[in-house]
Amino acid sequence: MPYKIAPDIYIYQSSMWQTNSAVIINETANLVIDPCYFPTEIRIIADFVSRKRSFNGYIIFTHSDFDHVIGHQYFKNFKLVAHEQFLLCDRNYQIIQLNDIDQTYYVRRTIPFIFPEPVITFQETYKIPIKGDELILVHAPGHTGDCIFTISPERGIMFAGDYLSNLEFPFVNFSPAAYRKTLNLAAKIITDYNITCVVPGHGDIAYGREEINDRIQSDRDYLTGLTEGTQDLLARGLQAGEIIEALSGLKYRNRRIEGVMLKMHIENIKILISELQT
Numbered sequence: 103m104p105y106k107i108a109p110d111i112y113i114y115q116s117s118m119w120q121t122n123s124a125v126i127i128n129e130t131a132n133l134v135i136d137p138c139y140f141p142t143e144i145r146i147i148a149d150f151v152s153r154k155r156s157f158n159g160y161i162i163f164t165h166s167d168f169d170h171v172i173g174h175q176y177f178k179n180f181k182l183v184a185h186e187q188f189l190l191c192d193r194n195y196q197i198i199q200l201n202d203i204d205q206t207y208y209v210r211r212t213i214p215f216i217f218p219e220p221v222i223t224f225q226e227t228y229k230i231p232i233k234g235d236e237l238i239l240v241h242a243p244g245h246t247g248d249c250i251f252t253i254s255p256e257r258g259i260m261f262a263g264d265y266l267s268n269l270e271f272p273f274v275n276f277s278p279a280a281y282r283k284t285l286n287l288a289a290k291i292i293t294d295y296n297i298t299c300v301v302p303g304h305g306d307i308a309y310g311r312e313e314i315n316d317r318i319q320s321d322r323d324y325l326t327g328l329t330e331g332t333q334d335l336l337a338r339g340l341q342a343g344e345i346i347e348a349l350s351g352l353k354y355r356n357r358r359i360e361g362v363m364l365k366m367h368i369e370n371i372k373i374l375i376s377e378l379q380t
């Protein structure tokens with residue numbers, strides 16, 4: 103069963119990484135954000151959407167990571183919308199990762215995955231008018247170069263893609279500087295549009311200013327600790343391996359990063375070292 107967050111907005115959460123798909127049912131357009139992940143889960147979302155006819159259908163991709171783009175083929179005649187940098191992403195890298203995980207979990211995809219070709223792309227912002235609202239899509243690079251936020255001003259909701267999760271610290275695959283700016287952008291959007299609900303790509307929905315601001319702050323604190331730590335150790339002449347060792351105990355939300363997450367944290371340290379050295 104989907105989870106209803108507004109009269110016409112539903113959230114489906116996958117068993118895979120608690121990945122969230124959003125459905126907006128509207129007389130003007132039905133919209134789906136990141137339909138995912140297992141075939142049975144995508145089928146349920148597609149059946150739900152197909153029962154509510156509308157003039158237009160859109161699929162919005164929050165970014166090009168495979169876990170977010172996997173479901174588009176189940177939605178016939180939907181226009182695919184993404185940031186223009188989506189067209190430049192490393193498709194093979196995404197497909198290799200997808201195949202690895204499908205093999206590991208014996209996932210059978212009877213509709214073989216084809217990487218999506220967005221027909222609507224944009225640079226800074228894009229607006230989709232719907233009855234009683236206008237969705238605003240905004241470029242939000244940092245996690246990847248093609249990340250976007252989707253805002254529903256009327257309902258005070260923001261769909262954040264892979265930002266502001268309560269499960270993951272920032273995964274800075276693209277740029278630490280861009281990531282910091284995007285957190286500031288998120289804070290500005292929350293105020294400007296009076297956002298009271300943030301749907302992250304993974305994990306629990308954030309309700310209320312306090313929870314939303316707490317997530318922004320936790321991510322800022324992590325990035326600040328990481329940046330200052332790396333700067334300091336570089337200034338002291340330490341080598342990359344030593345810096346990684348010294349910073350691997352850095353905390354996120356007052357807890358050490360452990361297990362599989364440590365790998366992502368180490369990737370972040372590496373990308374910071376290279377940012378600060380250039």
Ligand SMILES: [Zn+2]
Binds near residue numbers: 169304
């Ligand atoms: Zn993701």
